[in-house]
Amino acid sequence: MKNVPQTPRGTTQCHDVSINLLKANDFVAEIIKKEMKQNNVFLVNMTSSAGSGKTTLLENTVDKLKGKLNIAVLVGDLETERDADRIRKHGVQALQIVTGGICHLEAQMIHQSLDSLDLQNIDLLIVENVGNLVCPSSFDLGEDIRVTLMATTEGDDKPRKYPKMFLTSDLMLVSKCDLLPYLPFSVDAVVKDAREVNHKLDVIEVSSLTGQGMDEWCEYLTERVKLKQDNLLAEKEKVVG
Numbered sequence: 001m002k003n004v005p006q007t008p009r010g011t012t013q014c015h016d017v018s019i020n021l022l023k024a025n026d027f028v029a030e031i032i033k034k035e036m037k038q039n040n041v042f043l044v045n046m047t048s049s050a051g052s053g054k055t056t057l058l059e060n061t062v063d064k065l066k067g068k069l070n071i072a073v074l075v076g077d078l079e080t081e082r083d084a085d086r087i088r089k090h091g092v093q094a095l096q097i098v099t100g101g102i103c104h105l106e107a108q109m110i111h112q113s114l115d116s117l118d119l120q121n122i123d124l125l126i127v128e129n130v131g132n133l134v135c136p137s138s139f140d141l142g143e144d145i146r147v148t149l150m151a152t153t154e155g156d157d158k159p160r161k162y163p164k165m166f167l168t169s170d171l172m173l174v175s176k177c178d179l180l181p182y183l184p185f186s187v188d189a190v191v192k193d194a195r196e197v198n199h200k201l202d203v204i205e206v207s208s209l210t211g212q213g214m215d216e217w218c219e220y221l222t223e224r225v226k227l228k229q230d231n232l233l234a235e236k237e238k239v240v241g
């Protein structure tokens, strides 16, 4: 039998992440930030537990915004090309990052993928992180905003159980709101829980099934993309002037 190194029972790879690895990650995240600034690209890091509806939301988001913004998507999963295939069907470039067992995306993985993107012609780059509410919270990908989905099927007590993700997020999308009539889930309770962790957290209730909240979410994104573009333009004009 092969001598395969075993992860001790009750631990995951994520617990072995050293401070040095996080420092190295932050170094690359800064490089990504600079490249995004140079190319005028707004970068979103989308996180959630597995199956909270990230890819479905992105499919609908791309449909609503693709005439208005140039969008590209990077998707992280442990295995398969499935999510990138789903998004490509909606007419935008989507690249799959297969982590091969790693439970989160790291800045280096994003940086390597950037060579395959025509950044000069992208306004909005969305990264769908690996479905996991724990490990991805520790890895800055150089994003402008972090958006976390919290599905009604997960229970309204999760933010304070997994605080780092909500602490480091700018927006919580309460997803699958069409299921609210059938579930013991209180939107008020989940918002209260999340804002106890991060009082600045924005919240939008969405459903990819009914389209609830999609206009608000798309406006939220569009406003921030435009704001970054305007700020960068003003900075350039200041330098030239």
Ligand SMILES: Nc1nc2c(ncn2[C@@H]2O[C@H](COP(=O)(O)OP(=O)(O)OP(=O)(O)O)[C@@H](O)[C@H]2O)c(=O)[nH]1
Pocket: 048, 049, 050, 051, 052, 053, 054, 055, 056, 057, 083, 130, 131, 132, 175, 176, 177, 178, 179, 206, 207, 208, 209, 210
């Ligand atoms: N009722 C309901 N179901 C949804 C909604 N959005 C997604 N789903 C369903 O939830 C399941 C998971 O959706 P995905 O979009 O694949 O979720 P995900 O977060 O991308 O999953 P991973 O990438 O595996 O983490 C699918 O069966 C979807 O059809 C929604 O708004 N309402």
Ligand SMILES: [Mg+2]
Pocket: 054, 055, 056, 083, 128
């Ligand atoms: Mg997905």
